[in-house]
Amino acid sequence: MFPLLKYGDAGLEAYMAGVSPDAVRRSLAKNRHGWFDLLNLTSEAARPFLPQMRRVAMAARRRYYGKTVNVYAPLYIGNTCVNSCRYCDFRRQHAGTARRNLSLDEIRAEGEAVRETGIDSLLVVAGEDPAVNTVEHLAQIGRMLKGMFSFLSLEVAPQSEDGYRELFDAGYEGLVCFQETYDRDLYRDMHPAGPKADYDWRLGTQLRAGRAGFRMLGCAFLLGLGPWRREAASLAAHAFHLMRECYEAKIQFAFPRICRTDGGFVPPCEVDEDDLEQMMLAFRIVFPQCGMTVSTRERPAFRDRIVQTAADNMSAGSRVTPGGYAVLAKENRADVAQFVLSDGRSPAEVFAAIRANGQETVFKNWDSRI
Ligand code: SF4
Numbered sequence: 001m002f003p004l005l006k007y008g009d010a011g012l013e014a015y016m017a018g019v020s021p022d023a024v025r026r027s028l029a030k031n032r033h034g035w036f037d038l039l040n041l042t043s044e045a046a047r048p049f050l051p052q053m054r055r056v057a058m059a060a061r062r063r064y065y066g067k068t069v070n071v072y073a074p075l076y077i078g079n080t081c082v083n084s085c086r087y088c089d090f091r092r093q094h095a096g097t098a099r100r101n102l103s104l105d106e107i108r109a110e111g112e113a114v115r116e117t118g119i120d121s122l123l124v125v126a127g128e129d130p131a132v133n134t135v136e137h138l139a140q141i142g143r144m145l146k147g148m149f150s151f152l153s154l155e156v157a158p159q160s161e162d163g164y165r166e167l168f169d170a171g172y173e174g175l176v177c178f179q180e181t182y183d184r185d186l187y188r189d190m191h192p193a194g195p196k197a198d199y200d201w202r203l204g205t206q207l208r209a210g211r212a213g214f215r216m217l218g219c220a221f222l223l224g225l226g227p228w229r230r231e232a233a234s235l236a237a238h239a240f241h242l243m244r245e246c247y248e249a250k251i252q253f254a255f256p257r258i259c260r261t262d263g264g265f266v267p268p269c270e271v272d273e274d275d276l277e278q279m280m281l282a283f284r285i286v287f288p289q290c291g292m293t294v295s296t297r298e299r300p301a302f303r304d305r306i307v308q309t310a311a312d313n314m315s316a317g318s319r320v321t322p323g324g325y326a327v328l329a330k331e332n333r334a335d336v337a338q339f340v341l342s343d344g345r346s347p348a349e350v351f352a353a354i355r356a357n358g359q360e361t362v363f364k365n366w367d368s369r370i
Contacts, residue, residue, distance in 0.1 A: 002182050002234035003203070004241060009183075012039070012233055019043035028056050033286040038236040041282035042229050050278060057281040058309045060288035065312040068362045069354050070291075071347070072121035072315055073114045074155070076322045077102050077141065081127030083194035085180070087222065089263040090127045092194065096263060100322045101132050107141055111148050113326035117317055117347035120363040121151040123176060125320075128157035128196060135163040139170035146171030150364040153216060157195065158205040164212035175209040176218030177202065178256065181225045182234035190225060203238075210246025216291065217242055220254040223276065224267030232279050239287060252291030252313065253283055257298070259340055273302055277310075284310040296343040303343055304353050316350035 001009060016039055024046045027037040040046060041053065078101030079090045089097050102110065114122060122145060126133045133156055145152055153174025154167065164175070181187050184199055191197045206217040219238055221231040239251050255276060258267050276298075284292060294303050294311040296318040307314055318341060319325050345353070351361045 001230070002237040002241070005234065005237050007233075009230060012230060015039060016043045016229060019045040021045055021048075024049050028052055028285070035233075035236055035240060038282055038286045039233055041285060042232050042279055046282070047274070047278060050274070050281070053278070053281040053285065054309050057284040060284055061308075061310060061312060064288050067359045068312070068365070069307055069359050070121065070313040070362050070365065071119055071350065071354075072123055072151075072153075072313065073117070073119045073325075073347075074123045074125050074315060074318050074320060075107070075110050075114060075145075076125045076320060076324065077107055077110075078126045078129065078132060078322050080129040080132060081194075082130065083128050083196040084192050085196065086190050086192075087225070087258050087261065087265045087267070089261050091263075094263050101126075101129070102322050102327065104141065104144065106323060106327045108144060108148075109327055109330075110323065110325045111145050114317075115148050118351070118363060119316065119347060120149055121153075122149045123153045123155055123174070123315075124172070125155045126157075128194065130157065130195070133157065135159060135166050138172075139166055142167060142170035142172050151366065153218070155218075158202055159208070161208040161212050164209045164214060168209075168213045173214060174216035174218065174252075175206065175214045176220075176252075176254070177205040177209075178220040178222060178254070179203060179235075179238070180222045182221060182231055182238070183226045186226050206238075206242050207245055210242065210249045215249050216252055217246060217249045218252045218254060218291075218293070220256055222256055222258050223271040224258040224269055227269055228271050228275055228279060232282070236283070236286065239290065250289075250291055251287070252293060253287070254293040254295065255280055256295060259297075273299075277302075277306060280306055280310040296341045298342055300343045300345055300353070304357060307354070308357055308359065314350070317345070317347040 019040050023040045027040040080099045081090045084091050152172045154172045155176040187199045210217055221235055242251055260266050291313055292311045293313040294306050296315050354361045
């Protein structure tokens with residue numbers, strides 16, 4: 001559980017087992033919501049209320065985001081990693097993955113390929129390799145890419161507050177860090193070695209970045225590691241905590257589902273699409289102002305539906321391997337992805353689907369500070 005919660009696993013489960021249909025109705029009818037509403041709306045008792053939840057979530061989404069859909073693309077700059085996450089084929093011990101760190105010229109070529117699609121918001125992603133991805137190196141990449149994109153965010157190894165300050169000054173404004181699981185024992189089991197084994201250091205990542213000035217703080221757990229209702233309760237508590245501590249930043253949720261990997265990992269607690277939808281609707285209702293991303297891990301039909309009721313942000317045309325947009329094609333080499341993509345549509349096809357749903361693709365809706 002999120003450490004600041006007074007509830008333990010048993011107390012939480014007892015509460016959720018006791019949620020009544022009336023409690024769900026009351027949570028749906030409220031204008032302002034708290035942590036217990038999230039529990040009510042993610043409970044089993046709320047499952048028959050999915051049609052009502054869709055209506056309430058859609059109204060909340062409309063109120064804060066209108067018909068707009070932000071689009072972004074991830075750019076993998078390298079996949080060497082010193083960690084041992086059991087669920088990831090980029091882990092240090094996995095010999096089946098071809099390793100590579102892109103040069104600055106290659107990163108620029110990748111950025112140009114993304115920019116040609118019209119996408120103006122970039123998430124820079126790398127495995128955790130402190131010898132390669134130093135703050136100075138990431139800052140150099142940020143300064144280069146900032147000239148090409150309106151919004152840059154980072155999904156790399158957690159840094160110190162000073163490190164984040166330097167990265168913010170280099171042009172990054174968003175940070176994404178999945179806690180993976182809020183359950184300490186499960187976390188220890190899934191991350192047996194490497195710097196990522198430090199649960200508390202990872203948990204403090206958004207706080208350090210927020211204090212350094214980052215204006216978007218992305219939070220998530222990996223769907224499939226632990227029981228999703230318990231993890232969702234912790235994610236919500238984490239978000240409320242960050243909203244108090246970093247009130248100038250926007251919290252952005254993601255709900256990444258993990259699947260079986262080529263390296264043999266089987267998720268212990270699989271989450272199906274109905275579970276995923278219930279959770280996303282519940283978060284949209286309880287946190288109407290927060291951002292919410294749906295990634296290309298999900299099927300096109302699900303993405304096109306959930307972006308009308310809950311998510312306001314989606315990736316398009318993603319490549320999840322270093323060099324996936326331009327460099328590998330030039331070298332005639334295959335794409336070795338971090339995870340399986342379920343939506344293989346091009347950015348243009350995603351934009352067309354957004355238009356067909358009566359929504360509007362937004363490439364830029366902010367101006368960064370000087
Ligand atoms: S999840 Fe991230 S830190 Fe863990 S092995 Fe994969 S790339 Fe490395």
